[in-house]
Amino acid sequence: MAAQIQPDTVFNGERNAHLNVICGPLINFKNMDVTTSTSVWRGSVLIVTKPGQAQPQLIMRQVGPVSNGDPVSESISKDRNFTIDGLRLFEDPRKAFWRFSITLPLESYEARWEYSIPGFRHAEGQHVRSLWDFVVPSRSQSMRLMFHSCNGFSVGTDMDAWVGPNLWNDVLRVHARKPFHVMIGGGDQLYNDGIRVDGPLKEWTSISNPHKRRAHNFDNDLRARCDEYYYENYVRWYTTEPFKEANGRIPQINVWDDHDIIDGFGSYTDHFMRCSVFRGIGGVAFKYYCLFQHHVAPPKSTYTTDAPQTMHAVNGTAGADPRQLENTFVLESQDVDDSWIVGKRPGPYVEEKSRNLYMRLGKRIAFIGVDARTERTRHQVNYPDTYDLIFSRLEHEVTAANGDIKHLVVLLGVPIAYPRLAWLENILSSPFIAPIRLLNKRFGFAGSLFNQFDGQVDLLDDLDDHYTARQHKKERRIFIQRLQEFAKVHSARVTILGGDVHLAAIGRFYSNPKLGLQSVNDPRYMVNVVSSAITNKPPPKAVANLLARRNKLHHMDHNTDETLMDMFDQQPGGLEKSASWNKVTMPSRNYACITEVDIPVTNGASSEPHDDSTITPLPKDGHSPLHKGEANAGTNHPAADGFSSNSSMYGGLDIAIRVEIDPQNREGATDGYGFSIPTLTYDPTKDNARPISQSYSERSGSQHPESRPQSARPQTAVN
Known part of the structure; x- marks a missing residue:
């Protein structure tokens, strides 16, 4: 067993020599301040490395103004180099997450920045670029946005017909013509549904008796296997080209949706959503959502049925389980991300508070990202007091902007102005479906029509969303x-x-x-x-x-x-x-x-x-x-x-x-x-x-x- 990892571990060897990187870099946008004389842009870069690495560093330099997507001058970059030390967010015997927090001055011009990570070497030996770049708007400029959602494949997709994440090639082409300052992920940044098909929930999903399925434990062994699945799936997808290149060059803003956890999470019946397996994978998915998509340390532990302290939120998060912390380091006492609007109480099926977003996207655009999954049930999207928190923050920020903000961009996981499908809801939940459901339960008739969780028509969870x-x-x-x-x-x-x-x-x-x-x-x-x-x-x-x-x-x-x-x-x-x-x-x-x-x-x-x-x-x-x-x-x-x-x-x-x-x-x-x-x-x-x-x-x-x-x-x- 690996030695206990401590916060003050000292490593031998030359700093950054042969930094074995598993995933990354991933660049995020955090927020910006354009209301003072010293306007700044704030973001972060994340890498995942093998454990036991020396503290990595990131070197920044400004290339110069941007014109038509190309640098105009590199002559001013010589005195703009600076170094940022990595902050360890999480480490266990298999991997370590490091964040580089970046603060940049806004210029009178749109600026291109470059960064490199000395000693960067992919852990599996693949060739990688050694230099990455991104673009920051000027003090007087609003950000140029790219918006996407559903960046993955549903279970059963014909991969010969739908070949890979090809559209990211077009994103990079457009970015080369006129750079995006940020890319906004509207949810389902990856699909974790395979956990029930070829992952650790396959056996649980195959239980035919719904009562036994609801009563199934989520013990530490099952948690560990699910933890490994979510981590490996994130690494697999975030290292897939051309999405991988975009991750390192266009700063991200993300909110999650059901497939970041599992299909339909939050929209099944309440008594089924409260079962231990759903609550358990909700906690594990939140852990890696925090790390990969927000570059913040995760909760110290996640829900398991054999650690009662994790089954109910303590101070807004799951209680600590000593078994989960064995040979593991989790950053504590971190400052709350100033872009977050944190809910007042945990969600009904995840032992964590919602993380909604406020950000300033340049001179004239404000942004709200609504976490419409953490608090979701079949009968609500968000708690009423969460809306109050969002509008209170929005009012404060826009008032402080002294009339500069001309646009508010609101990010939701699902459309809100969309054709009504109540007639389809009525059909799928009507008594006429009951005989077909009985035939499905006994003989597997119309198997593709019904989901494997609660036996309801598969489309109903999507409609309820x-x-x-x-x-x-x-x-x-x-x-x-x-x-x-x-x-x-x-x-x-x-x-x-x-x-x-x-x-x-x-x-x-x-x-x-x-x-x-x-x-x-x-x-x-x-x-x-x-x-x-x-x-x-x-x-x-x-x-x-x-x-x-x-x-x-x-x-x-x-x-x-x-x-x-x-x-x-x-x-x-x-x-x-x-x-x-x-x-x-x-x-x-x-x-x-x-x-x-x-x-x-x-x-x-x-x-x-x-x-x-x-x-x-x-x-x-x-x-x-x-x-x-x-x-x-x-x-x-x-x-x-x-x-x-x-x-x-x-x-x-x-x-x-x-x-x-x-x-x-x-x-x-x-x-x-x-x-x-x-x-x-x-x-x-x-x-x-x-x-x-x-x-x-x-x-x-x-x-x-x-x-x-x-x-x-x-x-x-x-x-």
Whole structure:
């Protein structure tokens, strides 16, 4: 057995000589401060090494300004070199996690930085690059964003048909043309579902009696085997090219979703979710989520049934188990990451508090990432007081920014403006399914229709994940109304990112046309950019077409409508992905690019030109373009290539969805589809609706359109 690892271990040998690296480097963005005279960018780099290594170092230098993705000058880099010592987060007899915390000054120009790690050598001897680079925005610049989700493969995917994570090649090509400052992972950064197929939960999954399955112990031996599975799966996926190269060059922001744990986690019935195996793998998945995706030390121990102190949270985390700490070092007394908004109490099925995010993405963009998995049950996405914490932090930060923030980007794991599927929920949970379930239980009939956990129809956990599921609709409405109120008070445009559904779409909330509000003055106009999946296979085109047929006009409340936007004017590469009439859902692998449109500079000063073309005749409804930026959405829009920003929607956001043409093409060739989002100039004199805050009285009332009997609802409100 290896010797006990202590925090003050002294190693012999030359520092960084032959640093045996298992995984990494992975670069993260943490936060930035653009409100002081000494504006700074903060991030981190993570490497995983063999245990017993000397403390590694990282060497930074600034290359110089960036122009069209290329360095302009390297002459200023000579006096910009500095060294950062690694901080050990976790070590056991198999591996050690090291974090390099980086703080960089923001310049008057967009700057390229390079870093190297002396002695870096892959533990298995593969060739690796010795120098990595990334780009930091200027003090006056907003970040350029790349958004992705579902970066892995579901169990049973035909790997000959869906060849590898090819789209990361296109990400790197676009990054070379115009660098991304950050890549935002919307959940399912990898898929851990194989743990029940060829991993340590295979035997447990095969137990046919649901009572025995629920009562199964999660002892320390099973925990250790699951721990090994999650770790090895992270290493395997995070060392897969070309995703591996992007990990070292584009700083990441991540929130997790169910597949980062296991398919459907949180959305099965409560009595089954509380079983020991689910709670156990929830704790182990959280451990490696902290390390790989956030570069922070994990809890000292995770849930096991033979260590009672781990079965209930102590001070917001699992209690310490001496067996799990044997020959193991875990960093203690670390500062709380200032980007985190930590929930007040642990989740119902994970003995940890939620980790929501606030970050400043450059000069004019604020960002909120909602941890919609830690607190999730079949009947809630987040605790009410977690929303209060999020909006309190947001209010504090935006007020301190003194009017600089013009956009709020909100990251959710799943779409929130999306076609209703209540009719499918009703069918799959109806008594008509019971005889088929009985045949499945006894004879295996229709085996692919039912999941191996609780015996329910497999699609139900996915439907229960949706904000539009009937049990989440009230929570959804309140959340959207709070975002609307924020937009009104701060005259800041809200844009929502969501993934999960394995296709691309653009949903929008907007003021009912009867109110006569132009989009530029409309705080209810919020776009939901749905981009999924960057790697996983898309659904069949028949499913995408069915969703498109369900793209009805919905009335979220008396003043807010919603629907999907026509975006996909032609098929990518001329290859049929969906029906020719379907312009709203695209079942092909994809990712999104988000770029603030530069305001022209005249005589050395930025000034937004007067543009009457933003004022357009109001459409009858949201099936038509709502403003100039939507009017030519698709392949001919200036933003479609993913790196241009000349749409003339000054100060707004250009959005591109890059769609894979052929999954057999390892280069990841894509076609782009674009549109623009305007800034918000809210003028209360132009808003004929009653204040949004008054609509809070409807939160529990029965007068809401979605709570009225079907016969009393407007015919366009199909819920």
